[in-house]
Amino acid sequence: MGGVATLWPFISQMNPDASTIAAGAPIEVDLTPVAEGQDIKVFWRGKPIYVSHRTKKQIEEARAVNVASLPDPQSDEARVKAGHEQWLVVIGICTHLGCIPIAHEGNYDGFFCPCHGSQYDSSGRIRQGPAPANLPVPPYQFVSDTKIQIG
Ligand code: FES
Numbered sequence: 106m107g108g109v110a111t112l113w114p115f116i117s118q119m120n121p122d123a124s125t126i127a128a129g130a131p132i133e134v135d136l137t138p139v140a141e142g143q144d145i146k147v148f149w150r151g152k153p154i155y156v157s158h159r160t161k162k163q164i165e166e167a168r169a170v171n172v173a174s175l176p177d178p179q180s181d182e183a184r185v186k187a188g189h190e191q192w193l194v195v196i197g198i199c200t201h202l203g204c205i206p207i208a209h210e211g212n213y214d215g216f217f218c219p220c221h222g223s224q225y226d227s228s229g230r231i232r233q234g235p236a237p238a239n240l241p242v243p244p245y246q247f248v249s250d251t252k253i254q255i256g
Pocket residue numbers: 199200201202203204218219220221222223234235236
């Protein structure tokens with residue numbers, strides 16, 4: 106348990122306007138303020154999205170796992186964009202009953218859901234607890250090396 110307490114600056118996405126975003130418009134997220142080892146939370150379609158700037162250690166841990174042993178087998182490579190492996194983008198809603206997991210908590214240097222104890226790793230994959238599936242990866246793309254578009 107334990108881990109590093111992380112401040113998650115809320116990035117306000119006001120272009121286009123909030124009502125358009127709520128209806129599902131794509132949002133752009135500037136990655137430059139997100140230091141290695143930090144996460145930010147943004148909102149897309151009313152859902153919290155975690156954007157994690159992973160450390161080398163987190164990436165190595167995520168890739169050292171025997172994928173077949175996972176409850177919801179998926180490689181780390183399949184959950185991030187090639188050439189941008191340091192960035193993890195996931196929908197921050199626990200796949201058990203919908204609580205919002207906490208980043209940098211739990212046994213796997215990933216996310217911990219305090220509601221019933223689900224633990225996700227640094228790839229957002231479920232590793233322990235009642236959640237049946239990995240944190241979903243929303244549709245997104247890199248529009249430059251420092252900016253993504255979600256949606
Ligand atoms: S809602 Fe996350 S463990 Fe139950």
